Amino acid sequence: MSKDVVITDNWLDSVAFDDQGLVTVVAQDYLSKRVLMVAWMNRQALEITAKTRFATYFSRSRNKLWHKGEESGNQQKVHDIRLDCDGDVIVLLVEQVGGIACHTGRESCFYYALETNAQGQPAWVAQDPVLKDPAEMYRPSK
């Protein structure tokens, strides 16, 4: 079990960023409570998110701030920000603009369910409809 979070004068100092300066963030629909995606934030992304009330993450693959929806338009309006007991995970309750959080055009990134196949073995099976063609979501820059 990790050490319990210490609540400090500066709220950002209570967050236990890892050795890469990141914290895990779960984005959950504020009404249905469905988990839409999990991503990461650095200190700056978290500060921007709290100020603007729109989710900004840190992209580990692109190594830069990622204003969610900057390309697709699918922004996340933040209703609530929660921190866990040891300060190393954040939950955002968000209103998902456009109803699509996943780059595949689905509502949620968690569309594979572990089911039992015809051979009686566990198998990941894709659920959930594609609501929008990803090719339409990410138009090339002009």
Added chain:
Amino acid sequence: MSKDVVITDNWLDSVAFDDQGLVTVVAQDYLSKRVLMVAWMNRQALEITAKTRFATYFSRSRNKLWHKGEESGNQQKVHDIRLDCDGDVIVLLVEQVGGIACHTGRESCFYYALETNAQGQPAWVAQDPVLKDPAEMYRPSK
């Protein structure tokens, strides 16, 4: 954006464990959909969880398998296992035995909410009642 998951014959091979052999796991109440906790699993923990239908994690601080509830009795009965688009995060829909997921005796580990204090500054404020004294949850081994 990370690479999309490849669905393989062995379901465990589709999971993108990190360089420490771990995958992030979000445990969510199967009825209320509240996020209860976030923890980590290695391949063995995930296999045990799928077979037994009770959550087993990998404790990074103790560096060993952690059968959730082995000390506190607060096991998590697994109703659904979901994987995300790039295969590096799992969501468990669980029935939380005893209604307490957090070692502080609360339902959920996410009991700090970011609010605005009297000085107009953001501040983490603890919410949610303590349902059970942690001293009663973790009795010393005999």
